[in-house]
């Protein structure tokens with residue numbers, strides 16, 4: 069348990085002071101409880117002594133009243149502090165995790181261990197957010213009050229004190245066993261909860277596909293499995309815990325019963341006076357209810373600890389650090405020197421070397437799976453190369469800070485993501501300081517100003533999640549406007565061919581041409597015109613460069629390139645007819 073507590077302590081990070089304050093307030097809260105019991109003792113004493121000391125009794129009532137108010141006020145402040153600590157410690161952890169995600173290799177995000185990141189960020193941590201501080205406080209006040217009450221009982225009668233101590237020790241032993249069981253099932257339960265929320269989210273997002281393939285019923289198998297798994301683990305938790313819960317409550321109830329019996333017995337034996345006997349009856353109930361409350365909070369701590377473990381897993385992933393924090397030079401020429409890269413054991417890029425002079429365009433072509441996308445993403449350090457190096461203006465990209473690197477690169481991929489925000493803000497994402505005029509300018513260059521103005525709210529139109537309210541071509545152009553406004557000197561572009569009708573294709577070409585002007589461009593090219601116009605064409609096959617040069621040279625050679633161009637020409641002629 070101490071290990072779990074220290075884990076939470078470490079996790080509370082900047083919120084330690086609020087947690088501390090709420091714990092101190094809880095100690096004062098417990099003190100008022102004890103004070104109240106002390107006053108009850110004096111009232112009993114006064115009653116037993118036939119009201120001899122009415123003044124003492126009235127004083128005691130005043131103390132009880134003050135204690136009740138004291139408990140109310142301390143409870144209020146402890147709640148405020150603990151809510152603050154809970155929300156902020158989790159909010160800080162979420163911010164740290166999202167920052168971390170920007171710094172780890174994208175490859176790790178595909179790792180099965182990382183699949184549930186969104187679930188950990190949401191469901192996994194919400195339990196911690198809501199329960200951690202209240203659990204700590206319940207435990208602290210519970211055990212503290214019970215401890216002081218036990219000392220008081222020892223003072224009244226050592227025999228009763230011994231029974232209380234034995235019952236408490238047995239209860240703590242059973243709770244410890246419960247903790248160990250909890251340690252085994254808690255991660256399983258947390259995983260099932262996280263998986264469930266992921267599957268439900270996926271199910272909602274995939275609804276158009278599920279409907280179009282008429283898979284309602286079959287398509288939600290994953291969601292059903294996740295619900296079933298969650299039900300199974302929750303039942304397992306209950307099945308494992310119930311015997312312990314019943315047994316521990318039995319221990320306390322039996323102990324309460326024994327104490328009542330002994331209190332009465334000792335009174336009639338005349339080995340205990342009436343006041344102490346009555347106090348024992350009251351306190352036996354109070355002590356055990358406090359211990360029980362504190363004990364049940366202990367098992368909840370395990371679930372919280374397993375969520376913190378998952379956060380730690382993510383936070384311990386190795387980051388892509390800049391080795392020496394060098395600045396880029398004024399040049400933006402790119403060089404690949406003997407670069408190799410694998411996804412796990414699967415070699416994708418094999419000893420590739422080439423140069424892209426500044427402000428020129430290189431087009432990657434080659435069969436599907438040849439490694440074109442991977443090669444272009446290596447420039448932006450989505451992954452680090454296994455061997456060889458990539459330089460920009462002569463500086464190894466590993467020596468540049470990730471921020472500086474990303475400031476210099478704009479990436480436009482086929483799958484566009486637009487935020488659930490206004491069109492203006494989606495474009496401004498490329499440069500948050502841009503003025504409205506600059507946004508309009510970029511939109512004009514990307515051939516999207518006209519369709520934006522035709523929308524009822526123009527640039528203030530809120531785009532549905534994932535850009536759902538716009539056509540594929542329109543989304544592409546907005547993403548290009550975003551890249552234009554960023555004005556990075558290096559452009560990585562996966563030329564879109566899908567989702568675009570001929571009219572849109574022309575507009576998209578205008579947008580792409582504006583984006584590429586005066587830039588160093590790396591593109592995965594699909595269209596004949598772009599390929600032919602590229603300053604350099606690199607033909608990839610199985611991760612190796614098999615042809616390299618300009619269109620006019622390559623077309624004369626036998627090989628993939630001339631075959632590829634013939635197929636493209638046929639396809640494009642066919643399209644025109």
Ligand SMILES: Nc1ncnc2c1ncn2[C@@H]1O[C@H](COP(=O)(O)OP(=O)(O)OP(=O)(O)O)[C@@H](O)[C@H]1O
Nearest residue numbers: 175178411416434435436437438439440441442443
């Ligand atoms: N994140 C990843 N993890 C593991 N393997 C991957 C990953 N991304 C791509 N691959 C694999 O690497 C190989 C090269 O993929 P890449 O996307 O670079 O090829 P490509 O030439 O761009 O293909 P396409 O033209 O079909 O997009 C493929 O076999 C692919 O399955």
